Amino acid sequence: MTFMRLCRRPLFIVLVSLISVALHADSKQQLDGNLLLTGMDAGSTDNFKSGRAITLHYNYYFNNWLAADAGLLLSGKTLEESSEDIVGAYRTNIQTQALLLGVKPRYRLESPYEFYGRLGLQYWRTELEVEEYFGEGIPEGASSATDTGYGYYLGLGAAHYVTEQFIVLFEISRFMQLDVFEGDTAYPFDLAINAFSLGVGYRF
Secondary structure (H helix, E strand, O other), X not given: OOHHHHHHHHHHHHHHHHHHHHHOOOOOEEEEEEEEEEEEEOOOOOOEOOEEEEEEEEEEEOOOOEEEEEEEEEEXXXXXXXXXXXXXXXXXXXXXXXXXXXXXXXXXXXXXXXEXXXXXXXXXXXXXXXXXXXXXXXXXXXXXXXXXXXXXXXXXXXXXXXXXXXXXXEEEEEEEEEEEOEOOEOOOEEEEEEEEEEEEEEEO
């Protein structure tokens, strides 16, 4: 049994426990939804274009300044600039999903403003696909591979309370996926996803 399999069950148990506790809480919960503009960096000479993603966060506040943060990251396909070799042209695209679990500290200024952060671990699933385009008479092709693993995420944001329940969010984030395709290739890489997002929150 691998380390990844050993860690997967505790992560799931902690997430379910947080949600169960929060369902019995009173006015200490918040739901956040963000639309992200992303930049993916896999190191080496990759040249990925900007992409888009969404995050959904559920927060349970232990006190006035600290909350548990459980969330989900879903990205669209992010394309790399087309490249050429002696056979033809090829292009790589990447797509990822991640389960997020961490904490969210905040500092409430005079109403209606707030600063907050996010910090935690992620369990990710990432798919890499290569599309190939050959010369005349040779059919195009595509091949893909998928990997899962662990990493971390962090973010810094500002919030504007339109009301005590409805909130507008501005956030910069970094999601770091470690050792992608380790064991499957001689060239594993770390995938950094840097993002700026705009979102809304609802506190209840």
